[in-house]
Amino acid sequence: MDDSVLLTPRHAESLVRAIETSAQVRRRYQFFVWLQTQLHALLPHTVAACGAYHRGRRELAFEVFQSTMLPDPVLHLLADARSPLMLGLVGRWMEARGRAVVVDLNDPGLPLAAGPALGAVIVHGVSRPQRPAELESFFVFAQPGQPIGPERVLHLELLLPHLHATFLRVQATEQEMNNQPPPTQSRPGQVATVTERERQILGWVREGKSNQQIGELLGISPLTVKNHIQKILRKLGASNRAQAVALAITRNVLLRAELPPIE
Structure with a gap:
């Protein structure tokens, strides 16, 4: 990390807000929203791979959160703790002595197939005291096509303790609520069985439209919109x-x- 980089007042305010709101994050969907809102001002990204130590497997188990499309092979690499990509990133982090580090995946010294899709990534993690090779968590952030400046390295250094604690709390909460172990590997290619009409309605819900407004846009009744939304909630397991x-x-x-599109 470049020690000459200073935290601007605007970023300091964003940091405080991110820390304060992290305490309310307990579910996986809340964590995704937190990443895309509070953390995004400090760590702009479209892909985040977050890993926590899985005691049953004795290794990190990763989940991938994305707001853009990536090839399935790249997503599988990000979700697999033993893939050449993740092993290479952990290796670079250890070479940096456990500090946040930017890794260019197009570097000839890294024979990683994910380079063209991800470009540069920033990584950081938490290891056990006096045991740097034993990781408790590890995080990878990418925004393909965008450079990663030294200020983002500073931001990740400052956010890491809260990112670590928040993600581990989410894992513990999900395990308790589902009464089963957390997933050992995410399934990037999996798509919920949502119809094209339901997908259209979801898009307008995201834009803040009411049932009445969505019905007018799509030429259907508000009651039909309501029924579609109830089906969507059941299919996605949302409340x-x-x-x-x-x-x-x-x-x-x-x-x-x-x-x-409007039909």
Whole structure:
């Protein structure tokens, strides 16, 4: 980290807000929303791979949160702790003596297939005291096509303790609520069985439209919109409209920048 980089007043305010709101994050969908809102001002990204130590497997188990499309092979590399990509990133982090570090995946010294899709990434993690090779968590942030400046390295250094604690709390909460171990590997290519009409409605829900407004846009009744939304909630396992949108984005059912066409 460049010690000459200073935290601007605007970023200091964003840091305080991110820390304060992290305490309310307990579910996976809340974590995704937190990444895309509070952390995004400090760590702009479209892909985040977050890993926590899985005691059963004795290794990190990763989940991938994305707001843009990536090739399935790249997503599988990000979700697999033993892939050449993740092993290479952990290796570079250790070479940096456990500090946040930017890694250019197009570097000839890194024979990683993910280079063209991700470009440069910034990584950081938490290891056990006096045991740098034993990781408790590890995080990878990417925004393909965008450079990663030294200020982002500073931001990740400052955010890491809260990012670590928040993600581990989410894992513990999800395990307790589901009464089963957390997933050992995310399934990037999995898509919920949402119809094209339901996907259109989700897009307008994300834009804050009411049932009445969505019905007028799509030429259907508000009651029909309501019925579609109830089906969407059941299919995605969501309890409300905001959660449904967040889950749809994480599962590639709905892209962050995509607005469904009006028929």
